[in-house]
Amino acid sequence: MAGVNYEEVAQACQELVGEGRKPSVRVIQSHLGRGSNSTILKHFNQWKEGERAIAEAKQVELPTSLVSVLTRTLTETAEMARSDLQNQLDESQAQVNEAHQLLAESEARIDTLEQTLSAATLLAEQRERDLEKQTAALQAQVEDLTEQRNKAEQKESDTARDAEISRTEAAKAQMQVERADDAARKADSQAEKLRSTLDTMKGELADAEKRAATAEARTTEQTKAIDRLEKQMETIEKEAVKLRETLSRFESELRQTAERAAAAEAKLDTLQEMSAMDGEKLSKQRTTKKAKQND
Numbered sequence: 035m036a037g038v039n040y041e042e043v044a045q046a047c048q049e050l051v052g053e054g055r056k057p058s059v060r061v062i063q064s065h066l067g068r069g070s071n072s073t074i075l076k077h078f079n080q081w082k083e084g085e086r087a088i089a090e091a092k093q094v095e096l097p098t099s100l101v102s103v104l105t106r107t108l109t110e111t112a113e114m115a116r117s118d119l120q121n122q123l124d125e126s127q128a129q130v131n132e133a134h135q136l137l138a139e140s141e142a143r144i145d146t147l148e149q150t151l152s153a154a155t156l157l158a159e160q161r162e163r164d165l166e167k168q169t170a171a172l173q174a175q176v177e178d179l180t181e182q183r184n185k186a187e188q189k190e191s192d193t194a195r196d197a198e199i200s201r202t203e204a205a206k207a208q209m210q211v212e213r214a215d216d217a218a219r220k221a222d223s224q225a226e227k228l229r230s231t232l233d234t235m236k237g238e239l240a241d242a243e244k245r246a247a248t249a250e251a252r253t254t255e256q257t258k259a260i261d262r263l264e265k266q267m268e269t270i271e272k273e274a275v276k277l278r279e280t281l282s283r284f285e286s287e288l289r290q291t292a293e294r295a296a297a298a299e300a301k302l303d304t305l306q307e308m309s310a311m312d313g314e315k316l317s318k319q320r321t322t323k324k325a326k327q328n329d
């Protein structure tokens with residue numbers, strides 16, 4: 035509601051009296067169409083005091099010249115008082131406007147910071163969820179590769195065991211050959227008696243040689259298979275190293291994101307403290323304004 039000054043209130047009172055109506059705060063406010071109750075009451079009381087002084091002066095029947103002097107003095111005094119009050123009112127209004135401006139700036143700053151923090155929080159949460167998904171995928175890959183490596187190691191162990199069995203069989207065959215040779219040397223004195231035995235042993239020797247050749251061929255294939263498995267193991271281990279490096283990088287990014295979120299939160303705390311200080315300053319200004327108004 036727009037303010038009013040003393041002249042406007044005094045003129046309204048004169049007009050109301052001229053119309054035969056009794057002035058009051060509500061009647062004056064309705065007649066002017068604006069003004070607060072406290073301001074109108076202040077100027078209305080001032081007008082009534084002036085009218086009372088004029089009436090008292092008329093009752094005393096002072097000389098016209100003295101009445102004029104008193105009237106002029108009272109008018110000047112009232113005008114000076116009105117001017118002082120108006121200056122105080124303007125100063126208080128300026129302080130109120132400045133306080134409102136500071137409050138609006140603080141609220142705008144807080145809104146901006148809250149929006150920034152909200153966006154940073156959402157980004158950090160999304161980044162954390164993405165990293166969790168990537169970490170889970172990498173962990174699954176590591177587990178799969180570990181399982182493949184275990185299977186390869188088991189297969190390598192089985193192949194080595196088969197090779198050992200083949201070598202054992204070859205050794206046994208060699209021992210049989212050696213025994214056959216010994217029997218052949220002894221057969222010189224018992225050729226006829228042991229010829230059939232020698233033939234049998236020669237057949238066994240031939241079979242043993244065939245088994246030895248077969249075992250040797252298997253050993254060669256198994257050796258090649260072992261070589262291939264070792265190469266696969268090297269490839270798997272290299273991939274595991276790369277996966278561990280990627281996981282380490284993701285963990286570093288997650289830590290950096292957490293640090294940025296902590297920094298944003300600390301900045302918000304600082305701004306909130308600044309806003310609280312601004313609020314205290316505004317409260318002090320309001321207290322000072324009220325004290326001046328009371329004075």
